[in-house]
Amino acid sequence: MGDELNYPEDLRYNESHEWARCEDHTVTVGISDHAQAELQNVVYVELPEVGVNTKQKEEFGVIESVKAAYELYAPVSGEIIEINQELEHAPELVNEDPYNQGWMVKIRMDDPSELSNLLSAEDYHANINSEEMSE
Amino acid sequence: MSEDLKRTTLYHTHTQLGAKLIEFGGWEMPVQYSNIIEEHLTVRSKMGMFDLSHMGEIEISGKGALKLLQRLITNDAAGKLVDGRVLYSPMCNLAGGIIDDLLVYRLAEDRYMLVVNASNIRQDFEWICANNNENAEVEDHSNRTVLIALQGQSSVQTLQMLSDIDVTTIKYYWFQEGHIQGIPVIISRTGYTGEVGFELYTGSCYGATLWDSLYKSVIAEEGLPVGLGARDTLRLEAGLPLHGNDIDQTTTPFESRLNWAVSLKKGDFIGREALIEQKKQGIVNRLIGFRMLDRSIARSHYPIYQDGECISEVTSGGLSPTLGVSIGLAYLPSGKGKVGSKIEIQIRQKLHPAEVVPIPFYRSQELTA
Numbered sequence: 061m062g063d064e065l066n067y068p069e070d071l072r073y074n075e076s077h078e079w080a081r082c083e084d085h086t087v088t089v090g091i092s093d094h095a096q097a098e099l100q101n102v103v104y105v106e107l108p109e110v111g112v113n114t115k116q117k118e119e120f121g122v123i124e125s126v127k128a129a130y131e132l133y134a135p136v137s138g139e140i141i142e143i144n145q146e147l148e149h150a151p152e153l154v155n156e157d158p159y160n161q162g163w164m165v166k167i168r169m170d171d172p173s174e175l176s177n178l179l180s181a182e183d184y185h186a187n188i189n190s191e192e193m194s195e
Numbered sequence: 196m197s198e199d200l201k202r203t204t205l206y207h208t209h210t211q212l213g214a215k216l217i218e219f220g221g222w223e224m225p226v227q228y229s230n231i232i233e234e235h236l237t238v239r240s241k242m243g244m245f246d247l248s249h250m251g252e253i254e255i256s257g258k259g260a261l262k263l264l265q266r267l268i269t270n271d272a273a274g275k276l277v278d279g280r281v282l283y284s285p286m287c288n289l290a291g292g293i294i295d296d297l298l299v300y301r302l303a304e305d306r307y308m309l310v311v312n313a314s315n316i317r318q319d320f321e322w323i324c325a326n327n328n329e330n331a332e333v334e335d336h337s338n339r340t341v342l343i344a345l346q347g348q349s350s351v352q353t354l355q356m357l358s359d360i361d362v363t364t365i366k367y368y369w370f371q372e373g374h375i376q377g378i379p380v381i382i383s384r385t386g387y388t389g390e391v392g393f394e395l396y397t398g399s400c401y402g403a404t405l406w407d408s409l410y411k412s413v414i415a416e417e418g419l420p421v422g423l424g425a426r427d428t429l430r431l432e433a434g435l436p437l438h439g440n441d442i443d444q445t446t447t448p449f450e451s452r453l454n455w456a457v458s459l460k461k462g463d464f465i466g467r468e469a470l471i472e473q474k475k476q477g478i479v480n481r482l483i484g485f486r487m488l489d490r491s492i493a494r495s496h497y498p499i500y501q502d503g504e505c506i507s508e509v510t511s512g513g514l515s516p517t518l519g520v521s522i523g524l525a526y527l528p529s530g531k532g533k534v535g536s537k538i539e540i541q542i543r544q545k546l547h548p549a550e551v552v553p554i555p556f557y558r559s560q561e562l563t564a
Binding site: 101126127148151 | 226227230231232424428490491492494513514516542543
């Protein structure tokens with residue numbers, strides 16, 4: 061099932077299914093194709109206020125499907141400098157375009173060395189497959 | 196998935212259809228086949244089919260059957276049931292709390308089928324046996340019965356094509372015995388979706404064949420198999436309470452707007468005195484419907500505030516796919532739950548505005564036609 065899904069090579073991933081796109085010291089964050097496919101209809105996204113500080117692997121928001129609410133975990137530590145306001149009225153963008161229009165927050169990264177704690181596309185994909193095997 | 200979960204006869208059919216399975220009331224059941232919102236909207240616009248074989252069927256028969264039934268349930272089986280008629284009723288404890296809500300089918304004057312919630316089968320059966328002072332026969336047929344629901348506008352014509360009896364003339368809350376493609380089936384015009392539809396009971400040995408023949412017709416008519424996810428959103432839009440969420444042993448039928456299914460005049464029944472007393476004292480809390488005024492989603496157990504005071508919690512809540520807003524049910528103290536009243540739901544740390552609205556949230560034009 062995971063094989064039809066897409067995991068861009070230029071991104072880094074959390075085991076908890078968030079992706080991080082790094083440009084200079086700004087990291088854009090969203091959830092992976094796998095996560096959106098598992099959640100199916102995303103119906104609500106709760107994001108932090110701009111200016112809030114977040115820590116790597118700590119909760120920064122919540123995403124809700126029809127069935128339940130799931131926490132979102134920050135891939136890096138830093139200040140939230142922008143949130144995707146489109147998602148307030150169009151949460152379905154997370155399903156339709158998880159890596160572009162479905163982005164959630166931009167974080168000004170405190171410590172670029174934290175990026176090494178994240179998974180490559182290949183490792184993330186392998187990780188999903190092993191999760192599915194163990195179910 | 197835990198190994199002691201029960202599976203229905205149709206388990207392998209569901210896995211072959213690619214259903215996503217979850218634990219529900221001790222059962223491993225399909226939560227969705229394709230997509231909850233799509234399944235939901237397909238039931239509203241065309242039709243859907245559901246495996247509900249996890250539900251329980253308890254048969255009460257013999258000379259004392261009706262007397263036992265009258266004592267067990269709050270509704271009036273003697274006054275309202277004839278052969279072929281279905282009756283909805285709560286079954287209460289001595290305090291008037293709802294042990295379960297169920298359907299009663301009168302198969303014959305001395306033979307009744309009770310259809311009960313999956314997670315309550317054992318407890319209901321024990322309760323019925325413990326109160327059986329009438330020497331009635333009480334048998335649990337749950338494991339040998341398959342229940343498939345066909346719900347939605349197109350279900351009448353679809354079933355008509357497959358059936359040897361005229362299903363178009365079966366009225367709401369009536370049933371007939373007939374055959375679907377040669378399979379003996381109880382065809383009941385009932386449901387839990389707020390749409391026109393049928394619930395079909397047959398022996399387990401016919402389950403897979405019945406599913407397959409219905410499935411072909413449902414797909415040909417652009418219907419879908421539907422899991423418990425959409426079953427929950429459909430019943431919530433229709434304002435139908437779910438036992439274990441909205442009603443339980445701590446709530447009475449008067450509090451949960453089920454007055455219509457309580458007959459205080461029919462004679463004694465378990466819980467009657469407590470219900471009379473509650474009526475005399477006045478009903479303090481009543482089940483109400485609300486809708487969120489922003490896009491946030493209220494879910495079970497979220498606290499409810501009014502004027503800065505925590506007054507209750509959500510019993511059921513979620514997105515209404517038909518209405519596009521989040522809706523929910525809750526008990527509110529009288530005076531605080533009038534239609535139009537403003538309340539706030541605490542979702543994580545923040546309060547979100549909501550408004551009390553009439554139940555049902557959604558009503559099909561054709562349901563009772």
